[in-house]
Amino acid sequence: MQDDAKPPPGGHAGHDHAGHDHAGHGHGGHGHGGHGHSHAAKVTRDSERRILWVMLLTLVFMLVEVVGGVISGSLALIADAAHMLTDLLALFMAWFAFRLSRRPPDPLRSYGYHRFQVVASYTNGLFLLLITAWIVYEAADRLLSPDPVDGWVMLVVAVAGMLANAGGMLILAMGDRDNLNMKAALLHVVSDLLGSLGAVVAAGIIIATGWVPVDPILSVVFAVLILRSAWIVTRRSVHVLLEGTPDDRSGPDRIAAILREKVAGVLDVHHIHFWSLTAERPLLTLHVTVAEGAAAAEILANVKKVLRHDLGIDHTTVQVDIGTCPDEMHDPHRQETG
Structure with a gap:
């Protein structure tokens, strides 16, 4: 299963956002951390x-x-x-x-x-x-x-x-x-x-x-x-x-710096997309790169924990790349420019 880190307007394609539970897992070098909550905004x-x-x-x-x-x-x-x-x-x-x-x-x-x-x-x-x-x-x-x-x-x-x-x-x-x-x-x-x-x-x-x-x-x-x-x-x-970064949250650069600092085993953080469903509901997707043989599931769980507890971002989709990001490997522009 491969998640595209770039969200379409209004949400992700490829998985249901109606309030499901993802257990932390890794498939071919990427996965979703558990969040166990409804993605629906709190409309009462x-x-x-x-x-x-x-x-x-x-x-x-x-x-x-x-x-x-x-x-x-x-x-x-x-x-x-x-x-x-x-x-x-x-x-x-x-x-x-x-x-x-x-x-x-x-x-x-x-x-x-x-x-x-x-x-x-x-x-x-x-x-x-x-x-x-x-x-x-x-x-x-x-x-x-x-x-x-x-x-x-x-x-x-x-x-x-x-x-x-x-x-x-x-x-x-x-x-x-x-x-x-x-x-x-x-x-x-x-x-x-x-x-x-x-x-x-x-x-x-x-x-x-x-x-x-x-x-x-x-x-x-x-x-x-x-x-x-x-x-x-x-x-x-x-x-x-316009899918802008939520004003009251840390920007993508700050998110990457915090994850590299606080999560052991994270070599790089990239493809960060941070936006809002509504003003009260921030959403985040990103890739983290780890070394070959690293405990990907454990790193994924720690990444999700830091995002939730340190930054207050509950709904996140995280892809773990083993060694090299597959998206960058198959990026024609990246091949042309070396």
Whole structure:
């Protein structure tokens, strides 16, 4: 059996990732160490349920804002309702991603559908960036053409929205805070909370002074705050989708140095590929070279132990090469260059 150390997008071909057990073994100079765990990312029904509750809260308050905007004549409330519609779609996408991620692996997707969570968080991040641009555009338009607003109706609706969004934020914040999909959903709710807070402040100033331009000015301030978080979520999602090395882990050079230092019998470490299924689930494949006659099974077990205990990487596929790496022996480019 020969494992290709270079993973295809989203996983390895050639073995099931649905939660199997590999005992340490060596076949023709390579093998898999035992890891005895599910390769599935930790998608819980709790996260799914939290997203659903926030979706319902967002839907109810979006309808309240539409009615309040029509009664008060507030373009700000109607515009925020449109913003919440976008957030509702984003939350639905996050919820659907969790539902889809619970589907078991199949012959076409050996890791299952967990990567869809990252696609959803990337899309939600883009939504947040577009929302920020839209808020700035609308703010500029309102500064140029301010409309009269009923401050009291605006205040009542904004306070209700602030309470609803605060509840939604707490629901999500108490869930899985390491999951990119949950983080993106939380950012949407936080952006709504900031919008409601701004509407409360603006309504108070309008009631006290009649100065309408305060609404768009505060909108721009909150848009800048949203922009930074949106960029972080989008950038991290792209990094995972491009099979980037996990940010919070040691890089390939560091992994090779640690294995050479801590595992007796390892002569070389190469063909290292380190990526993530989701932001919380790092995956690693590599080759280690050992001398002829070395105890390959024992070295393999020690390599897996160091990767698990020293680096915190649970899912690894390790090929042990006896003397020379067979991939390099049959590499045409290597033969040409000597």
